[in-house]
Amino acid sequence: MGKLIEIRDLSKVYERGKQKVEVLHHIDLEVAEGDFVALMGPSGSGKTTLLNLIGGLDLPSGGSISVGGQRIDQLGAGALAKWRAAKVGFVFQFYNLMPMLSAQRNVELPLLLTKLSAGERRKRAAIALELVGLADRASHKPTELSGGQQQRVSIARAIVSDPTLLVCDEPTGDLDRQSAQDVLALLRALNRDHGKTIVMVTHDPKAAEYANHTLHLDKGTLVEQATA
Amino acid sequence: MKYLHLIWASLFRRKTRTILTLVSIVAAFLLFGLLDAVRTSFAEAGQSANGAQRLQTGSRLSFIQTLPQSLEARMAQVPGVKSVTYANWFGGAYQDPHNQVFSFAVAPNYLDLYPEMAVSADERKAFEDTRTGVLVGEGLARRFHWKVGDRIPMQSTIFPDRSGSKNWVFDIKGIIHSTDKKTSGFFDQMLLLHWSYFDDTTPYNRGQAGWYVTRVTDVNQADRVAKAIDALSANSDHETRTQTEQAATASWMKQLADIGLIVTSIMGAVFFTLMLLAGNTMMQAVRERTGELAVLKTIGFSSTSVLAMVLAESVLLLVLGGVLGIALAEPLIPLISHGSNGMLSLAPVGPGSWALGVSLMLAIGLLVGAVPAWSAMRLNIVDALARR
Numbered sequence: 001m002g003k004l005i006e007i008r009d010l011s012k013v014y015e016r017g018k019q020k021v022e023v024l025h026h027i028d029l030e031v032a033e034g035d036f037v038a039l040m041g042p043s044g045s046g047k048t049t050l051l052n053l054i055g056g057l058d059l060p061s062g063g064s065i066s067v068g069g070q071r072i073d074q075l076g077a078g079a080l081a082k083w084r085a086a087k088v089g090f091v092f093q094f095y096n097l098m099p100m101l102s103a104q105r106n107v108e109l110p111l112l113l114t115k116l117s118a119g120e121r122r123k124r125a126a127i128a129l130e131l132v133g134l135a136d137r138a139s140h141k142p143t144e145l146s147g148g149q150q151q152r153v154s155i156a157r158a159i160v161s162d163p164t165l166l167v168c169d170e171p172t173g174d175l176d177r178q179s180a181q182d183v184l185a186l187l188r189a190l191n192r193d194h195g196k197t198i199v200m201v202t203h204d205p206k207a208a209e210y211a212n213h214t215l216h217l218d219k220g221t222l223v224e225q226a227t228a
Numbered sequence: 229m230k231y232l233h234l235i236w237a238s239l240f241r242r243k244t245r246t247i248l249t250l251v252s253i254v255a256a257f258l259l260f261g262l263l264d265a266v267r268t269s270f271a272e273a274g275q276s277a278n279g280a281q282r283l284q285t286g287s288r289l290s291f292i293q294t295l296p297q298s299l300e301a302r303m304a305q306v307p308g309v310k311s312v313t314y315a316n317w318f319g320g321a322y323q324d325p326h327n328q329v330f331s332f333a334v335a336p337n338y339l340d341l342y343p344e345m346a347v348s349a350d351e352r353k354a355f356e357d358t359r360t361g362v363l364v365g366e367g368l369a370r371r372f373h374w375k376v377g378d379r380i381p382m383q384s385t386i387f388p389d390r391s392g393s394k395n396w397v398f399d400i401k402g403i404i405h406s407t408d409k410k411t412s413g414f415f416d417q418m419l420l421l422h423w424s425y426f427d428d429t430t431p432y433n434r435g436q437a438g439w440y441v442t443r444v445t446d447v448n449q450a451d452r453v454a455k456a457i458d459a460l461s462a463n464s465d466h467e468t469r470t471q472t473e474q475a476a477t478a479s480w481m482k483q484l485a486d487i488g489l490i491v492t493s494i495m496g497a498v499f500f501t502l503m504l505l506a507g508n509t510m511m512q513a514v515r516e517r518t519g520e521l522a523v524l525k526t527i528g529f530s531s532t533s534v535l536a537m538v539l540a541e542s543v544l545l546l547v548l549g550g551v552l553g554i555a556l557a558e559p560l561i562p563l564i565s566h567g568s569n570g571m572l573s574l575a576p577v578g579p580g581s582w583a584l585g586v587s588l589m590l591a592i593g594l595l596v597g598a599v600p601a602w603s604a605m606r607l608n609i610v611d612a613l614a615r616r
Contacts, residue, residue: 081525092523092613113527
């Protein structure tokens with residue numbers, strides 16, 4: 001398979017007041033299309049920073065990131081937003097659903113950025129909810145759903161616009177063991193059956209077992225590459 | 229439009245707070261509707277088709293200064309003048325000093341210059357034949373349950389009779405029916421008595437007229453006629469100022485109070501308070517939703533879209549409350565007019581008031597939404613998601 005993500009000499013420096021903190025140091029990384037990669041490492045090792053850079057939420061201080069052949073580090077804010085809308089789905093630890101919208105409306109959100117009709121948006125959101133096993137919960141608000149169900153709604157939202165890449169930041173970090181397994185099984189199915197490339201940050205070695213590869217970050221440097 | 233449900237849901241995310249803010253906006257725009265009706269009513273006073281043909285001549289010094297009655301004959305000689313009449317303010321009150329009545333002592337031909345006031349021929353004849361006779365407006369008669377034939381006591385707040393008493397007695401001889409809807413609020417409330425009776429009875433007048441009314445032969449010559457009339461008393465101790473009826477009414481009202489300024493000042497204070505209130509609501513609403521706005525940006529909403537959505541939310545809040553407030557003013561205005569027994573004849577909320585109201589809603593909505601929208605636009609996704 002070809003490379004979907006290609007990172008060269010990537011570094012990221014944050015300025016905290018007068019202090020400069022280099023979070024990532026000269027990282028080189030390639031992720032193949034259709035791969036499922038887990039990023040592990042201690043707190044402060046730079047996992048989320050790397051994930052944010054891959055997802056186009058932040059810009060690097062040095063080096064380059066190409067996703068699907070596109071240099072996203074060279075895109076302006078507007079173009080980057082469009083790129084994210086078209087190419088990336090995001091899954092967060094705390095689900096980040098809109099509390100005032102139903103599950104259906106939450107899933108529809110990314111489709112508001114497309115030219116699809118309201119009917120087509122509803123249809124696609126229903127399919128996504130069906131795929132995560134929550135078709136019967138479409139009209140429920142997030143507060144009426146369990147943590148595991150909310151995370152599945154957020155996965156439906158991440159896949160509804162059929163992105164190439166899913167970036168997941170601790171997707172099971174706030175879930176009980178059973179819900180975590182359900183969510184991970186769902187992510188594996190999306191990877192295996194639907195060809196989604198997934199990069200997942202996790203602290204949990206059991207969660208990492210669902211991935212094809214596990215990358216370890218320590219103090220902003222990739223230290224080891226393991227294959228599942 | 230496809231973002232409307234999202235904007236609507238965001239607006240009512242905290243229902244109690246939004247509803248309380250909405251109630252404040254409704255109250256502010258209800259007040260705007262009512263005060264604008266007052267302003268419009270005062271601005272439109274004296275504006276009628278017939279009024280355009282009439283000039284009013286009063287003292288250049290003040291509207292309470294009187295003019296010699298001898299001016300009448302000289303004014304009638306001015307080219308372009310068709311007819312002249314005169315009147316005095318009587319300042320009558322019925323039973324209670326609070327029951328003020330628009331009462332004028334008028335010359336015999338006064339009604340001839342006011343086709344807006346219709347009186348039946350019999351009643352007019354009876355009025356002319358009775359020295360203590362008065363004509364009363366339809367609304368006024370209704371207000372005090374008067375009818376033709378009644379003898380009514382009136383108290384002048386200004387003029388006593390020769391014995392020093394301010395109590396006058398009049399005989400109602402006819403009812404004035406207003407023929408012009410626009411000015412009916414005024415004519416409906418009038419009481420007209422004979423100038424000659426007034427002049428003979430009070431020692432305070434002695435052949436003086438409060439003001440003159442002139443009907444011109446050609447409206448286009450009104451300016452020239454006005455100047456010619458004022459030239460009659462130039463450099464005398466009773467210099468005059470002649471204006472169109474509309475300008476005279478406006479100037480008279482301005483001497484009483486600058487209604488426009490009062491209304492503008494009150495509304496300025498109300499809307500300033502409203503801006504602080506709605507601005508605070510929007511700031512809180514956006515601050516609480518920092519994480520949600522960051523998620524919107526994460527999934528691809530541009531900074532400009534987020535800015536537009538927050539602004540739209542703010543404008544929607546103002547428009548919802550504002551439209552409801554002005555719409556509530558619409559049925560209240562006739563109720564207030566009716567409740568005042570015609571003393572207050574408020575103009576209905578017209579297209580002008582709606583246009584001004586909607587412009588204010590949009591302007592205030594944009595103003596109060598500007599700062600939170602700007603913050604939302606500049607929101608850094610990574611910091612917001614990390615709750616930094």
